[in-house]
Amino acid sequence: MNIIEFIKQPWAWYVAGPLIGLTVPTLMLLGNKTFGISANLRHVCAACLPANVKFFKYDWKKEIWNFYFAIGIIIGGIIAFNLLSNSNPIQINSKLATELAGYGITNISGMLPEQLFSWQILFSLKGFLLFALGGFLVGFGSRYAGGCTSGHAISGLSNLQLPSLIATCCFMVGGFIMANFILPLILSL
Amino acid sequence: MQNTNSNTDFEVRSLDTICINESHLQHRWYHNLKYLFVGLLFGVVFIKAEIISWYRIQEMFRFQSFHMYGVIGSAVVVGIISILIIKKFNIKTIYGEKVEFHNKKFNKGQIIGGLLFGFGWAITGACPGPIFAQIGSGITVMIVTLFFAIFGTWVYGFFREKLPH
Numbered sequence: 001m002n003i004i005e006f007i008k009q010p011w012a013w014y015v016a017g018p019l020i021g022l023t024v025p026t027l028m029l030l031g032n033k034t035f036g037i038s039a040n041l042r043h044v045c046a047a048c049l050p051a052n053v054k055f056f057k058y059d060w061k062k063e064i065w066n067f068y069f070a071i072g073i074i075i076g077g078i079i080a081f082n083l084l085s086n087s088n089p090i091q092i093n094s095k096l097a098t099e100l101a102g103y104g105i106t107n108i109s110g111m112l113p114e115q116l117f118s119w120q121i122l123f124s125l126k127g128f129l130l131f132a133l134g135g136f137l138v139g140f141g142s143r144y145a146g147g148c149t150s151g152h153a154i155s156g157l158s159n160l161q162l163p164s165l166i167a168t169c170c171f172m173v174g175g176f177i178m179a180n181f182i183l184p185l186i187l188s189l
Numbered sequence: 190m191q192n193t194n195s196n197t198d199f200e201v202r203s204l205d206t207i208c209i210n211e212s213h214l215q216h217r218w219y220h221n222l223k224y225l226f227v228g229l230l231f232g233v234v235f236i237k238a239e240i241i242s243w244y245r246i247q248e249m250f251r252f253q254s255f256h257m258y259g260v261i262g263s264a265v266v267v268g269i270i271s272i273l274i275i276k277k278f279n280i281k282t283i284y285g286e287k288v289e290f291h292n293k294k295f296n297k298g299q300i301i302g303g304l305l306f307g308f309g310w311a312i313t314g315a316c317p318g319p320i321f322a323q324i325g326s327g328i329t330v331m332i333v334t335l336f337f338a339i340f341g342t343w344v345y346g347f348f349r350e351k352l353p354h
Binding site for chain 1: 214216220221222223224225226227228229230231232233234235236237238239240241242243244246247248249250251253254255256257258259260261262263264265266267268269271272274275280282283284286288289290292293294295296298299300301302303304305306307308309310311312313314315316317318320321322323324325326327328329330331333334335336337338339340341342343344345346347349350352
């Protein structure tokens with residue numbers, strides 16, 4: 001098996017996790033930067049529509065490195081998807097597959113269910129809740145919490161910050177409640 | 190009215206200390222390309238380890254798979270060890286600056302905001318990092334999610350003073 005074939009397989013957690021963890025010291029040593037992606041959303045607000053809101057009145061140009069980081073993630077996505085993907089369908093837990101089949105989601109070949117994540121479904125109540133409400137909660141919640149998975153769960157916990165541990169626990173509790181009790185209602189629409 | 194450059198952002202930082210650029214050095218724009226490269230590798234990891242997959246997030250919140258716990262857990266362990274090494278040996282940045290660390294202060298936002306973020310994470314199967322990788326991998330409808338995430342951030346900023354912290 002050559003190296004490209006090897007890379008094309010799905011990567012195990014013990015490969016991906018340490019690589020993500022190394023992002024923290026890499027950004028620190030490259031220029032004293034703190035790993036945190038949701039801050040980009042705030043910088044976009046500060047750059048495009050500060051609207052005299054105090055929270056958006058700061059020198060966002062100082063944080064422009066983070067836009068480069070985000071654009072890098074997009075390019076990485078393009079490269080990995082087009083050059084490094086394998087043709088095998090994703091392996092998912094059979095219990096999850098059974099549950100999703102109950103909502104009519106049967107095509108589980110890609111990374112995301114095509115029957116949900118498409119432009120056609122956007123203009124339905126289900127699509128509105130999935131994309132608009134979901135996106136809104138991600139943006140509102142991460143800023144309210146002062147960070148997202150990268151800022152709190154990875155950066156904050158790496159620096160042994162108790163507030164980040166509290167935030168991470170709340171991320172998990174919120175996700176647990178939504179996935180098990182509320183999302184099934186949305187998917188049943 | 191003050192211009193934006195004179196805003197030192199101290200009040201904001203006390204509640205929102207992450208994601209702040211600590212470097213005091215000024216560089217030409219192309220110095221930022223190194224962050225683009227780190228982001229690129231990061232995006233590849235997101236795709237290849239299926240962290241962008243909505244299914245993996247659903248499995249995580251249903252305790253049906255260890256994968257995401259392994260990813261986040263091992264990332265934190267490596268991060269903790271890295272920071273300990275940087276602190277112990279006082280390792281400087283490539284420009285010779287001292288690496289700065291800031292302690293976060295607790296406020297109610299970490300609980301309320303954390304729960305709301307968890308709701309959004311479970312619905313979309315995406316936190317802000319994977320959204321960018323999903324868009325790159327051709328799931329263009331996530332541009333809508335990104336737009337609403339920015340909108341949500343703006344609404345938070347607008348009502349910030351009225352929200353419990």
